[in-house]
Amino acid sequence: MFDFAEFGYDFATNRLVVGGEPMVLHCHHYNCFLQRSIQDAEYIDSAPILVGGAAEVAFAQLTDLLSRTADVAARKATVEALYRACGLGLIDLGALTERGGDVRTRSTHYSIGWKEKFGRSRTPVDFFSTGFLAGALAAIYGLPLADVQARQTACLSTGATEDVFVLSRGPANFRIFAQRQSPVLNPVADDAEPATSVDRQAITRAVAAMPLPVNAEGLIAIFGLYLTRLYGNYYNRISFAFEREMTEAAGRQGVEVAADLFIEAGHICAFNTLGGIMTSPEWDALVLPMLKTREDWFHGIFAWWNACGYGLAKVIEVSATGATIRIYNDYESVGYRRMYGTADHGISYLVTGGLAGVMNLIYLGDIHTKPALTPEFYDRLFKRGRAYKARMTTCQAMGDPYTEIRAELAEPAADERRLEDARASV
Amino acid sequence: MIRAAEKVYDCLHRERYRYTLGAAVDERLLAEYADTTEFRVSVYDARHLLPQARVTFRIEPQDGGFLINGALGLDYVTITYLRDARMAATRAMQESLLARLP
Numbered sequence: 001m002f003d004f005a006e007f008g009y010d011f012a013t014n015r016l017v018v019g020g021e022p023m024v025l026h027c028h029h030y031n032c033f034l035q036r037s038i039q040d041a042e043y044i045d046s047a048p049i050l051v052g053g054a055a056e057v058a059f060a061q062l063t064d065l066l067s068r069t070a071d072v073a074a075r076k077a078t079v080e081a082l083y084r085a086c087g088l089g090l091i092d093l094g095a096l097t098e099r100g101g102d103v104r105t106r107s108t109h110y111s112i113g114w115k116e117k118f119g120r121s122r123t124p125v126d127f128f129s130t131g132f133l134a135g136a137l138a139a140i141y142g143l144p145l146a147d148v149q150a151r152q153t154a155c156l157s158t159g160a161t162e163d164v165f166v167l168s169r170g171p172a173n174f175r176i177f178a179q180r181q182s183p184v185l186n187p188v189a190d191d192a193e194p195a196t197s198v199d200r201q202a203i204t205r206a207v208a209a210m211p212l213p214v215n216a217e218g219l220i221a222i223f224g225l226y227l228t229r230l231y232g233n234y235y236n237r238i239s240f241a242f243e244r245e246m247t248e249a250a251g252r253q254g255v256e257v258a259a260d261l262f263i264e265a266g267h268i269c270a271f272n273t274l275g276g277i278m279t280s281p282e283w284d285a286l287v288l289p290m291l292k293t294r295e296d297w298f299h300g301i302f303a304w305w306n307a308c309g310y311g312l313a314k315v316i317e318v319s320a321t322g323a324t325i326r327i328y329n330d331y332e333s334v335g336y337r338r339m340y341g342t343a344d345h346g347i348s349y350l351v352t353g354g355l356a357g358v359m360n361l362i363y364l365g366d367i368h369t370k371p372a373l374t375p376e377f378y379d380r381l382f383k384r385g386r387a388y389k390a391r392m393t394t395c396q397a398m399g400d401p402y403t404e405i406r407a408e409l410a411e412p413a414a415d416e417r418r419l420e421d422a423r424a425s426v
Numbered sequence: 427m428i429r430a431a432e433k434v435y436d437c438l439h440r441e442r443y444r445y446t447l448g449a450a451v452d453e454r455l456l457a458e459y460a461d462t463t464e465f466r467v468s469v470y471d472a473r474h475l476l477p478q479a480r481v482t483f484r485i486e487p488q489d490g491g492f493l494i495n496g497a498l499g500l501d502y503v504t505i506t507y508l509r510d511a512r513m514a515a516t517r518a519m520q521e522s523l524l525a526r527l528p
Contacts, residue, residue: 116439203476205475211470213484213486215486224434281500281504284480284497286476373435374435
């Protein structure tokens with residue numbers, strides 16, 4: 001009914017576009033941490049942003065995908081299959097009508113992942129599915145998105161036995177964002193990369209073709225975590241809308257606070273997802289035979305990264321003292337320009353945090369020894385003592401031809417805060 | 427033969443072990459799970475792209491009680507067990523099976 005394999009991975013740009021929406025891989029650690037970071041700013045009404053961001057991308061994609069059939073049952077089946085293929089869980093849309101209805105499920109990525117990561121929540125947490133279902137209802141029945149309402153009334157993360165989503169008609173109870181512009185991609189230059197015995201392109205091609213196993217609960221349990229293939233422009237919308245609200249509230253300081261949070265989310269992504277990959281049997285089977293040095297490990301993991309839909313990353317330089325990577329068409333930049341035009345500051349937060357995270361894992365964390373990727377290890381690598389810190393030196397969202405990130409070893413700042421280990425507060 | 431069993435940190439509601447075996451994993455392990463009514467075995471072979479690569483596999487029972495990850499030629503497998511009432515019995519059964527291998 002729905003299979004990502006039918007949509008070819010574009011190796012010229014390292015993107016996977018499905019129904020006009022670029023799809024990227026992220027784990028429950030990143031997904032839940034990013035959401036919580038946004039929710040924790042209590043002076044910003046984040047729920048309409050989180051739900052509206054999901055509704056926007058789901059509606060756009062499904063309007064495209066469902067145009068192939070007018071049959072409502074077939075449309076519902078496609079949506080259910082897409083949701084499952086994304087690793088989002090299981091949904092049954094059988095009870096939905098044009099007027100709305102309830103969707104009940106015992107398995108959603110966000111509800112289960114949140115509880116695994118943060119423990120029990122006091123309130124429902126699956127804003128993504130709420131928005132996704134709003135977009136789905138509108139797309140299935142050809143309704144304006146602005147004429148659909150959605151809310152979550154029960155959530156597994158609170159200890160409930162199921163998630164319940166209630167869909168109805170009426171003025172949208174979430175943010176409706178301005179129409180996005182068409183995506184603009186920059187040409188990829190023939191940059192020189194350091195010589196290595198690692199066959200980077202073959203790794204990218206092999207990993208992009210590797211099936212992601214979806215279990216009976218509709219979840220992708222792999223690398224010791226729950227993985228999803230989600231909408232790059234969901235992450236973009238919720239991040240950049242939040243950043244703009246922060247800017248309205250606190251001026252330039254708002255941007256800096258948001259940037260710190262999003263770069264931290266990138267650290268978490270690298271530590272858990274990329275760390276999980278580098279300690280997996282899949283890594284040992286596909287990549288390890290080519291690796292001799294720590295620099296090889298760096299080339300290997302960025303070759304894998306290139307299969308995740310984030311854009312095309314090139315290694316410009318890497319050694320124990322630092323690393324530079326150049327990314328063409330990173331999904332954050334491409335998405336930002338579609339939504340808000342040219343940026344006045346760098347916004348490629350994921351890869352900034354991701355690069356520092358990779359350097360910390362390889363050069364300080366000895367990832368080749370397969371350490372346990374515990375919260376304590378994260379704390380030691382990122383919050384205490386010397387650590388690699390990364391910064392954007394160019395950003396495609398600002399009009400540069402590519403995004404470039406430089407990571408260097410830095411001494412700890414005296415006032416560094418720990419963000420990762422606090423239990424849920426929402 | 428199991429040479430070592432090491433509990434590996436898993437952030438999900440599961441327990442994961444890494445079993446170092448007495449010999450490299452070969453087809454005999456997959457043959458133990460050949461009954462498709464009981465097990466789902468998925469194999470990924472990328473050697474046409476990466477000649478040095480090994481063939482990876484995942485083995486899951488239909489009830490999802492455990493998950494075996496590994497690759498032919500590696501000397502270890504990881505097994506992740508769902509934390510439920512059957513976990514101890516499931517683990518004993520899988521370890522017994524691994525112990526019978528060379």
